[in-house]
Amino acid sequence: MPSGTESRRVTIHDVARAAGVSRQTVSRALNDKGEIDDSTKQRVLEAARTLGYRPSRFARGLVRQDTISVGLVIPDLLNPFFTEVAAAALEAARARGWHVLVYDTADSAQEELGTLQVIASQVDAVVGYFSRTESEIEQWTRGLPVVLIDRAEDAERFSSIRIDGRDGVRAAVSHLVQAGHRRIGMLDHAARAEPSVRHAWFADALTACGLDDGPVCRAEQSVEGGERALEHLLTQHPDVTAVFAFNDVIAIGALRAARRTGRLVPRDLAVIGFDGVTLGTLVEPPLSSVALDIRRLGVLAVEQAARLLTGDSPLAPDDLVARAELRLRAST
Amino acid sequence: MPSGTESRRVTIHDVARAAGVSRQTVSRALNDKGEIDDSTKQRVLEAARTLGYRPSRFARGLVRQDTISVGLVIPDLLNPFFTEVAAAALEAARARGWHVLVYDTADSAQEELGTLQVIASQVDAVVGYFSRTESEIEQWTRGLPVVLIDRAEDAERFSSIRIDGRDGVRAAVSHLVQAGHRRIGMLDHAARAEPSVRHAWFADALTACGLDDGPVCRAEQSVEGGERALEHLLTQHPDVTAVFAFNDVIAIGALRAARRTGRLVPRDLAVIGFDGVTLGTLVEPPLSSVALDIRRLGVLAVEQAARLLTGDSPLAPDDLVARAELRLRAST
DNA sequence: AACGTTCCCGTGAACGCTCACGGACGGAAG
DNA sequence: CTTCCGTCCGTGAGCGTTCACGGGAACGTT
Incomplete structure (x- = not known):
C-alpha cells in the first residue's frame, strides 16, 4: 500500500x-x-x-540542451482553418524533431495574455496568431524567436507570415461581375474595430471593376455568425445578388442562411469565401473561395522559427508570403 | 553583426x-x-x-516542480472528430494550468512508436489514442500516468475512456427498421484486421430487430474512403437501402457518393453515422448519427490523468464511459 | 547604551543529471 | 617481468535556478 x-x-x-x-x-x-x-x-x-x-x-x-520545443498559439482549434494551420505546423515541427506546445486562446484577448505570460518560460520559440500589440507580445517574449501569422498590420519587430489576397479577391470580384452581378456585399469579420485588410482588397476590387462600394455587414467568426450576418445584410440590402465573405467559415454560414431563407445558391445568391478550407468541398453547394495554401502558413512559420533559432539567414519578409488565388466551385 | x-x-x-x-x-x-x-x-x-x-x-x-505538462496523442488532427477531442482536452488542461504537448501520429503505427519513444521524457502524463499493444505502450511510458481513449479491446493496465454505443446503435437500427428498411449495410473502418466493436453492436442490433446480417464494406478513415466504400457496397449489394457508418467522416463520404451516383438521401438511401461531430450539421442533408458527448472524452481523460498524477481516488472504469445516443437529422 | 525590528542583501546548498577525467584490472606484446 | 592497451567503472565538477539561512545596516525603544 x-x-x-x-x-x-x-x-x-x-x-x-x-x-x-x-x-x-x-x-x-x-x-x-x-x-x-x-x-x-x-x-x-x-x-x-x-x-x-x-x-x-x-x-x-x-x-544537454538538445530538445527543442515550440509554442503554437491558435485562436480556436475548432475553426477548421486554424485546424489546418495547426496540423501543418505540427507536421513541420515533427519533421525537425521538435516538440509542440499548443495553446488555444479561445478567441479571447484575456486568454491570449495569459498564454503570453506563461509561454516564454516553456518553449524555445513561439509561432502563431496574436491580436495583442507588438509591444505587449515583446514584453512577454523578450529574447525568444516569434513568428506571427496573418498579422493585421505589418509586423515591425517580429517575423510575420503575410497573406496576400489582393489579386485573388480582385479575380473573385471580377468573376462575379462578369457573371452579371452588380450589387456585391461583403461579410467582414467583427473582431476588430476597423474594417479588415480583406475588406480593403474587396473595396479596391470593386472600384477596379467600376462598381460602387458594396454593403458590408460584420460577422462573428463562426458558421452561426455568418448566418446571422447574411440575413442582416439581405434584409437591409435586398438588391444584393452576391456576397464575398471574410473567410470560408462565415461563407458557409451564408450558404446555410441562404438555403434557410429559400434562396438557391448560386442562382439567387452567389457566395464566395476566403481561405480555401477543405470543409468548403463538403458543403452543398461546394464553396468557391479565394484560396491559399494553408499548409504553407504553418510550414513557413516553423521554418522561419528554425532559422531565427539557429541564427542563420532568416527568410526575408517577401519570402514569408502566402498568395491566395481564386478557386471556383459551385457556389458562384 | x-x-x-x-x-x-x-x-x-x-x-x-x-x-x-x-x-x-x-x-x-x-x-x-x-x-x-x-x-x-x-x-x-x-x-x-x-x-x-x-x-x-x-x-x-x-x-521548483510546479509546472505540469501532459502529452496529447492524436491519430489525425485533420479528422474533425479528433479535433473536437483535442480542443476539449486542451481546454480542460488549460483550466488546470497544465501545458499540453500535442503529437499527431498521422494514423501511422510507425509514427506512434516514434512518439512513444520520446514522449515519456517530455511530459508528466500521457493522454490519447494508441493502436499499439499495451505492453509496447507500457515499455515506453513506464511510471507515468497514461489514459487511453476508445481502446479497441478493454484496457487492463491503463485507465481508458470507454465508448458505449450499444444502445445508441440499437436505437439507430431500430429506427431504420421502423422506417421500413430491411437491408441495412455497414461501412466499417479498415484500419484493423478484425471487425470493429461498433460492427458488433451493429450486428447485435440487427438480430435484435429480427434481421439477418447486413453486408459490410471496409472504409478508410476519410471522406474519400467513405465514398469509395459506399460505391463498392452498393454495387455488390444493390438492394441495400440504408447504411450505418463506423463514424461520421465515413458517413459524410457515403452522403457524397450517394449524391454523386444520383441517389437522393434519405429517399433512396438512408445514412447514419457515429460520433456526432459538428461537421455533421453542416453537410446536406444534415447527418443523423449515434452521437456522443465528444468533449466529455477529452475532459474525462484529462480529469483521470490529474487524479492518477496526484494519486487520489482515480475514477473507476464505470465512470470513464461516454454513452452514445441516437441523434436524428435529415439523412434518415 | 544596549537591545529588538525591519529592511535588504548575500552565501552555501540542493535539485537530478551528464561530461570529462582518471584509475583499477586483466590480458597481450615486448 | 615490464610495458602497453582495452575494458569497465567511479569521482568531481558543472548545468542554471531557487530555497533556507544568516548577517549587516538603519531605525526606533527602553
Whole structure:
C-alpha cells in the first residue's frame, strides 16, 4: 500500500545504490552508451524497473540542451482553418524533431495574455496568431524567436507570415461581375474595430471593376455568425445578388442562411469565401473561395522559427508570403 | 553583426554581475518576491533587459516542480472528430494550468512508436489514442500516468475512456427498421484486421430487430474512403437501402457518393453515422448519427490523468464511459 | 547604551543529471 | 617481468535556478 508520506522522487542515485554501482554507470545503462558490461547493464535496468525510476526531464535538459520545443498559439482549434494551420505546423515541427506546445486562446484577448505570460518560460520559440500589440507580445517574449501569422498590420519587430489576397479577391470580384452581378456585399469579420485588410482588397476590387462600394455587414467568426450576418445584410440590402465573405467559415454560414431563407445558391445568391478550407468541398453547394495554401502558413512559420533559432539567414519578409488565388466551385 | 563564436547562454549570474548584486537578488527581482529595494529591482530588470536574459526553464523546473505538462496523442488532427477531442482536452488542461504537448501520429503505427519513444521524457502524463499493444505502450511510458481513449479491446493496465454505443446503435437500427428498411449495410473502418466493436453492436442490433446480417464494406478513415466504400457496397449489394457508418467522416463520404451516383438521401438511401461531430450539421442533408458527448472524452481523460498524477481516488472504469445516443437529422 | 525590528542583501546548498577525467584490472606484446 | 592497451567503472565538477539561512545596516525603544 502506498505510504501516506509525500514520497520523494526516485533519482538516479537510488537506482545506483540499489544496483550497487555509481550514478554514471546507471546513466550509461539507460542511455545505451558503451563502456559498460552487459551483465551490470541488465542489473541496472532491472533495478530501475523495480524502483519505477524515470529520469527528470529538467535535469536532463539542463545538462544537454538538445530538445527543442515550440509554442503554437491558435485562436480556436475548432475553426477548421486554424485546424489546418495547426496540423501543418505540427507536421513541420515533427519533421525537425521538435516538440509542440499548443495553446488555444479561445478567441479571447484575456486568454491570449495569459498564454503570453506563461509561454516564454516553456518553449524555445513561439509561432502563431496574436491580436495583442507588438509591444505587449515583446514584453512577454523578450529574447525568444516569434513568428506571427496573418498579422493585421505589418509586423515591425517580429517575423510575420503575410497573406496576400489582393489579386485573388480582385479575380473573385471580377468573376462575379462578369457573371452579371452588380450589387456585391461583403461579410467582414467583427473582431476588430476597423474594417479588415480583406475588406480593403474587396473595396479596391470593386472600384477596379467600376462598381460602387458594396454593403458590408460584420460577422462573428463562426458558421452561426455568418448566418446571422447574411440575413442582416439581405434584409437591409435586398438588391444584393452576391456576397464575398471574410473567410470560408462565415461563407458557409451564408450558404446555410441562404438555403434557410429559400434562396438557391448560386442562382439567387452567389457566395464566395476566403481561405480555401477543405470543409468548403463538403458543403452543398461546394464553396468557391479565394484560396491559399494553408499548409504553407504553418510550414513557413516553423521554418522561419528554425532559422531565427539557429541564427542563420532568416527568410526575408517577401519570402514569408502566402498568395491566395481564386478557386471556383459551385457556389458562384 | 553576430559573432562567429557559439556564444554561451546568458545566465542569472551574468545579470547579477552586470547589476552589481547577487544571483538571489536577481531572482527576487525577476520573480516579484519581496525583500528587495525598488531601485535595485529596477536596476536588475534593466540589466536583464539589456543582456537579453531569459531564465532556463530546465533549471527553474528542476528546483521548483510546479509546472505540469501532459502529452496529447492524436491519430489525425485533420479528422474533425479528433479535433473536437483535442480542443476539449486542451481546454480542460488549460483550466488546470497544465501545458499540453500535442503529437499527431498521422494514423501511422510507425509514427506512434516514434512518439512513444520520446514522449515519456517530455511530459508528466500521457493522454490519447494508441493502436499499439499495451505492453509496447507500457515499455515506453513506464511510471507515468497514461489514459487511453476508445481502446479497441478493454484496457487492463491503463485507465481508458470507454465508448458505449450499444444502445445508441440499437436505437439507430431500430429506427431504420421502423422506417421500413430491411437491408441495412455497414461501412466499417479498415484500419484493423478484425471487425470493429461498433460492427458488433451493429450486428447485435440487427438480430435484435429480427434481421439477418447486413453486408459490410471496409472504409478508410476519410471522406474519400467513405465514398469509395459506399460505391463498392452498393454495387455488390444493390438492394441495400440504408447504411450505418463506423463514424461520421465515413458517413459524410457515403452522403457524397450517394449524391454523386444520383441517389437522393434519405429517399433512396438512408445514412447514419457515429460520433456526432459538428461537421455533421453542416453537410446536406444534415447527418443523423449515434452521437456522443465528444468533449466529455477529452475532459474525462484529462480529469483521470490529474487524479492518477496526484494519486487520489482515480475514477473507476464505470465512470470513464461516454454513452452514445441516437441523434436524428435529415439523412434518415 | 544596549537591545529588538525591519529592511535588504548575500552565501552555501540542493535539485537530478551528464561530461570529462582518471584509475583499477586483466590480458597481450615486448 | 615490464610495458602497453582495452575494458569497465567511479569521482568531481558543472548545468542554471531557487530555497533556507544568516548577517549587516538603519531605525526606533527602553
